[in-house]
Amino acid sequence: MDYYANLNRRQAPPRPNPVNEEIMLNKKDYIVSRTDLKGYITYANDYFIEISAYEKDELIGVNHNIIRHPDMPKLIFKVLWDRIRAGDKVFAFVKNLRKDGKFYWVLAEVEPAKNNGEIVGYYSFRVRAPRHALKEITQVYAKLLEAEKEGGMKASKELLDNFLAKKKLTYDEYVQKLFKKGFGFGGFLRGFGNIFS
Ligand SMILES: Cc1cc2nc3c(=O)[nH]c(=O)nc-3n(C[C@H](O)[C@H](O)[C@H](O)COP(=O)(O)O)c2cc1C
Numbered sequence: 602m603d604y605y606a607n608l609n610r611r612q613a614p615p616r617p618n619p620v621n622e623e624i625m626l627n628k629k630d631y632i633v634s635r636t637d638l639k640g641y642i643t644y645a646n647d648y649f650i651e652i653s654a655y656e657k658d659e660l661i662g663v664n665h666n667i668i669r670h671p672d673m674p675k676l677i678f679k680v681l682w683d684r685i686r687a688g689d690k691v692f693a694f695v696k697n698l699r700k701d702g703k704f705y706w707v708l709a710e711v712e713p714a715k716n717n718g719e720i721v722g723y724y725s726f727r728v729r730a731p732r733h734a735l736k737e738i739t740q741v742y743a744k745l746l747e748a749e750k751e752g753g754m755k756a757s758k759e760l761l762d763n764f765l766a767k768k769k770l771t772y773d774e775y776v777q778k779l780f781k782k783g784f785g786f787g788g789f790l791r792g793f794g795n796i797f798s
Pocket residue numbers: 634635636639640664665666667668669670675678695697709711712723724725
């Protein structure tokens with residue numbers, strides 16, 4: 602089966618109005634999706650279907666932005682797409698919007714799928730984002746969003762670049778460090794490595 606083939610691409614339905622209610626992911630379950638080269642969903646695992654509250658048929662063939670939450674800064678998706686189009690993988694904290702308007706946070710790893718070195722599509726694994734990381738990341742994203750509203754992506758990029766330069770980290774390294782922090786030694790590998798490595 603070709604997991605990344607372009608299916609009949611469809612327009613996603615209008616997104617629901619956000620409801621300020623969080624759905625927590627199970628600790629042990631993970632969300633998987635695959636997309637074609639433009640980010641249209643070609644595969645969704647059962648847990649993705651359950652958590653997003655959409656039917657499988659509603660997800661397959663539409664762009665992954667069907668679950669985009671308005672609290673997410675545009676810049677984070679630009680970082681994501683720049684990295685995966687260049688052939689690299691990326692880690693990101695993402696707040697997602699369910700069909701019922703509720704939200705859920707994930708730590709996502711997004712990667713290109715390659716065939717003989719050529720990118721044929723993309724896939725992503727996601728796990729529950731730890732609370733200690735969300736405390737910080739929600740503040741960072743709120744500031745980026747504010748900057749974007751005032752000065753567009755140029756402003757949010759400047760803010761993120763300065764923030765990361767002070768830490769001497771890339772966005773990706775920052776995300777991984779934040780994820781590991783709080784778990785203690787070995788926690789990262791126990792909680793995450795078996796899925797992503
Ligand atoms: C494999 C893969 C997984 C993605 N997962 C998500 C996701 O969980 N949530 C999300 O909002 N965007 C996700 N995206 C990014 C979307 O395609 C899209 O760029 C983003 O939602 C921003 O929407 P916009 O480009 O219409 O502004 C994913 C992209 C790829 C390639």
